[in-house]
Amino acid sequence: MRSFTQHPIALAVAVSLLSPAAYSQQVASAEDEKIEQIVVTGTRVAGRSVSDTAVPIDIISTEMLQRAGSTELNQLLSTALPSFNFPRPGLADGTDTVRPATLRGLGPDQSLVLVNSKRRHAAALVNVNGTVGRGSSAVDLNTIPTAAISSVEVLRDGASAQYGSDAIAGVLNVRLREASEGGNITTSYGWRDTNYSTPTTPPPAGATWSAPANIERSRTDGETLTISGWRGFELGSNAFLTLSAEYKDAERTERGGWDFRQQYALVDGEFDPREALFNRFNAWYGEPELAQFTLFANAGKTLDNGKLYGWFSYQDREAKSAGFYRPARDARNVIEIYPDGFLPIISPDVTDASAAVGYEFDVGEWTVDTSLVWGQNRMAFTIENTLNRSIGPSSKTEFYAGGYRYGQAVFNLSGVRSFNVAALASPLNLATGVELRRERYSIFAGEPDSWRNGGVLLPNGNPTASGAQVFPGFRPTNETRDTRRAVGAFLDLEANITDNLLGSIAVRAEDYSDFGSNLTGKAALRYDFTDNFGLRGSLQNGFRAPSLQQQNFTATSTNFINGVPFDITTFPVSDPVAQALGAKALDAEESVNFSLGTVFRLGGVSVTIDGYQINIDDRIVLSENLTAVNVREYLTSQGFIGIGGGRFFINGVDTETQGVDVVINWSLPTEHLGLFDFTLVGNYNETKVTALPETSQLSALNPAPTLFGRVNVLTFEKGTPKDKFGATVNWQYDRLSASVKATRYGEVLAPGTTAANDFVLSPKTLVDLEARYEFNDNWTLAFGADNIFDQYPDAFPTSLNTTGATSFSNYSPFGRSGRLFYGKIAYNF
Numbered sequence: 001m002r003s004f005t006q007h008p009i010a011l012a013v014a015v016s017l018l019s020p021a022a023y024s025q026q027v028a029s030a031e032d033e034k035i036e037q038i039v040v041t042g043t044r045v046a047g048r049s050v051s052d053t054a055v056p057i058d059i060i061s062t063e064m065l066q067r068a069g070s071t072e073l074n075q076l077l078s079t080a081l082p083s084f085n086f087p088r089p090g091l092a093d094g095t096d097t098v099r100p101a102t103l104r105g106l107g108p109d110q111s112l113v114l115v116n117s118k119r120r121h122a123a124a125l126v127n128v129n130g131t132v133g134r135g136s137s138a139v140d141l142n143t144i145p146t147a148a149i150s151s152v153e154v155l156r157d158g159a160s161a162q163y164g165s166d167a168i169a170g171v172l173n174v175r176l177r178e179a180s181e182g183g184n185i186t187t188s189y190g191w192r193d194t195n196y197s198t199p200t201t202p203p204p205a206g207a208t209w210s211a212p213a214n215i216e217r218s219r220t221d222g223e224t225l226t227i228s229g230w231r232g233f234e235l236g237s238n239a240f241l242t243l244s245a246e247y248k249d250a251e252r253t254e255r256g257g258w259d260f261r262q263q264y265a266l267v268d269g270e271f272d273p274r275e276a277l278f279n280r281f282n283a284w285y286g287e288p289e290l291a292q293f294t295l296f297a298n299a300g301k302t303l304d305n306g307k308l309y310g311w312f313s314y315q316d317r318e319a320k321s322a323g324f325y326r327p328a329r330d331a332r333n334v335i336e337i338y339p340d341g342f343l344p345i346i347s348p349d350v351t352d353a354s355a356a357v358g359y360e361f362d363v364g365e366w367t368v369d370t371s372l373v374w375g376q377n378r379m380a381f382t383i384e385n386t387l388n389r390s391i392g393p394s395s396k397t398e399f400y401a402g403g404y405r406y407g408q409a410v411f412n413l414s415g416v417r418s419f420n421v422a423a424l425a426s427p428l429n430l431a432t433g434v435e436l437r438r439e440r441y442s443i444f445a446g447e448p449d450s451w452r453n454g455g456v457l458l459p460n461g462n463p464t465a466s467g468a469q470v471f472p473g474f475r476p477t478n479e480t481r482d483t484r485r486a487v488g489a490f491l492d493l494e495a496n497i498t499d500n501l502l503g504s505i506a507v508r509a510e511d512y513s514d515f516g517s518n519l520t521g522k523a524a525l526r527y528d529f530t531d532n533f534g535l536r537g538s539l540q541n542g543f544r545a546p547s548l549q550q551q552n553f554t555a556t557s558t559n560f561i562n563g564v565p566f567d568i569t570t571f572p573v574s575d576p577v578a579q580a581l582g583a584k585a586l587d588a589e590e591s592v593n594f595s596l597g598t599v600f601r602l603g604g605v606s607v608t609i610d611g612y613q614i615n616i617d618d619r620i621v622l623s624e625n626l627t628a629v630n631v632r633e634y635l636t637s638q639g640f641i642g643i644g645g646g647r648f649f650i651n652g653v654d655t656e657t658q659g660v661d662v663v664i665n666w667s668l669p670t671e672h673l674g675l676f677d678f679t680l681v682g683n684y685n686e687t688k689v690t691a692l693p694e695t696s697q698l699s700a701l702n703p704a705p706t707l708f709g710r711v712n713v714l715t716f717e718k719g720t721p722k723d724k725f726g727a728t729v730n731w732q733y734d735r736l737s738a739s740v741k742a743t744r745y746g747e748v749l750a751p752g753t754t755a756a757n758d759f760v761l762s763p764k765t766l767v768d769l770e771a772r773y774e775f776n777d778n779w780t781l782a783f784g785a786d787n788i789f790d791q792y793p794d795a796f797p798t799s800l801n802t803t804g805a806t807s808f809s810n811y812s813p814f815g816r817s818g819r820l821f822y823g824k825i826a827y828n829f
Helices: 008-018 062-066 072-080 548-552 576-580 630-639 712-718
Strands: 055-063 111-117 151-153 172-175 183-199 215-233 239-250 290-302 305-322 345-363 366-385 399-419 429-445 482-495 501-512 516-530 533-544 555-561 563-571 589-602 605-622 643-670 675-690 724-732 736-745 748-750 759-761 765-774 779-786 820-828
Touching: 055 062, 055 072, 055 215, 062 151, 072 151, 072 724, 072 748, 345 399, 366 533, 399 548, 482 548, 548 630, 576 643, 630 643, 675 712, 712 748
Parallel strands: 111 172, 563 643
Antiparallel strands: 055 151, 151 172, 183 215, 183 820, 215 239, 239 290, 290 305, 305 345, 345 366, 366 399, 399 429, 429 482, 482 501, 501 516, 516 533, 533 589, 555 563, 589 605, 605 643, 643 675, 675 724, 724 736, 736 765, 748 759, 765 779, 779 820
């Protein structure tokens, strides 16, 4: 059992009670008071400020987002929020292009994303490779350009009772810019200038090539040009249109190691002379090549009795990343096509679009809001510089491999009003409403050569794998088109019970056409002992519905087991093969969230400390690959001939997450040195897996296959930083300003199949620096560097980097790109 000081919630209370602010009766002077920031997330009371809420909420302004070299919203939030992490995996197929982020160490799909308080659609991609977020389909925040954003409100608390499915870890609400005049255009150019080292493996005995024990590399790459801007237009009386656009052109980065392998077949028993000339830095292990265009339009018009509003967005993203290099002598190669081997390239084309229209109006004492929001994400794959080995020398080298599409339409009708209740210290705020949601998901097949088997055998007479190397296309048998509907209704009450005690209660009922119903509730309290000190806490249950992607994703590839080809499939749970292995219709994940924290001020310093515990039952996970001999024999006995096994999604993993978030803000104006703004953030987070899934069918086999193995368990428990700390200082004096930001990422485990293959990533601190000068009201010039001290995660030992390609772990919470230099010039009009 943990001691009192080891429990995060108890620790949060203890720290707050021992702080000087707990005993202070001082009221901050007027000049110390900062302008209160009004929030719309986590409360439905109009005019509620961020310092008065019963749950922790962060506001990330557009100015904060612009003070960095990156323009990716996920990356920017990862340095601004204490428990938000954005690893940057490579060699992970489509996940290289649509990367998942996590909040409080939970799954990428366990945080709800809103745009202007309306549910945002998820990406079509299912993360099926061995990365953080395996098995999830989440919203791609990088489809929203920073130029379109007014602020981002982040509710670090469960909110399923208020907003519905997915809001287990928290809610991110992106508020779009509203401007009827003015504008900005910003051009930035950045590049990586970096040095890194990685150990190498000695070549085979008698090799004609050699390498030092440690490779030191200097790289200048990743050149990125970004042009972004926004413009406000007045559309007649009391109406606005804000157009925002961004174009981004990024070259790839390469952080691979040295490929020690023999590349060519022996010639008369001797190594081929080409071995000594071969470029052994042959991997694309880093950031993908990217060309991206994004457009956002946000509009509104104030009418006599309300407000009409709407927005539209479109993004086209073309990316290129790579798989593992195939040496010339590799059985998967065709010498006649690639005499020196080949590096297959995965080229997804992602198109994302959304549109919304809504009307807010008054009916008596009620303020009513009704809206219709549509969104769609489509990802189609082209595989380049590859071949279909089973077709032989006549194979094409580029294939259209198909892809998937996800879309949703959401109708909302809600009303808010207040009542005077004699027993309460403030009017009772009542909010209620309904939400109707329709979702659809489809998989479309690639061209036949991308997936078929042409029948050409290997030189030893064995058959070879079907389809394009590195990414076989989706087959017609994989094609699916699925829909579902969901209906939800909520009731939300909030009021000051006494002058010092704020309380809120919310309940929500939802019904899904494919898995059933769910009821959630939340209660939150805040007690202000003084104007400068208060305690707050919440208790709630939450849920996350199984996504259509998890229910219906399927893909097939050919694996060879003892030289015999078998079709290995990711089966939907409705497939007879999956059901023979014990798969059942997916049910919702269910959570219970506890939080307790404090808010206090001491002079110009504001501090929030929030402890939390999140217990989740029946988490939905992607099973291990079930290809053992007894599994194949069992499937054969059930009448499934030629099926080599596969994997499927399943409920059954229970987890317990505990942690503490700390946020400290201090604004310090000085007479001669300018204005200083200090922000300190910290997070401690720990997750334990307390139950694992099983099926009676597989448990009856001897030995029983593992459904959710060691690597995946440890990814949940230790795959994100155990702690994270950040410090930011913004300084402004006249027309000169600067920012310095330091982020320390705690220890992370890159798990192996055995303890001997575990690799610990030690804590690292990254420092970002930017300086700005305003020539006048129109022109601003900025220069900066992200990761100025060129920090890298610990490099893998050669035993865990057997091809030389994967020098660094995909579990690194900050990627592996090194130092970024950049310059920006902005014109305001």
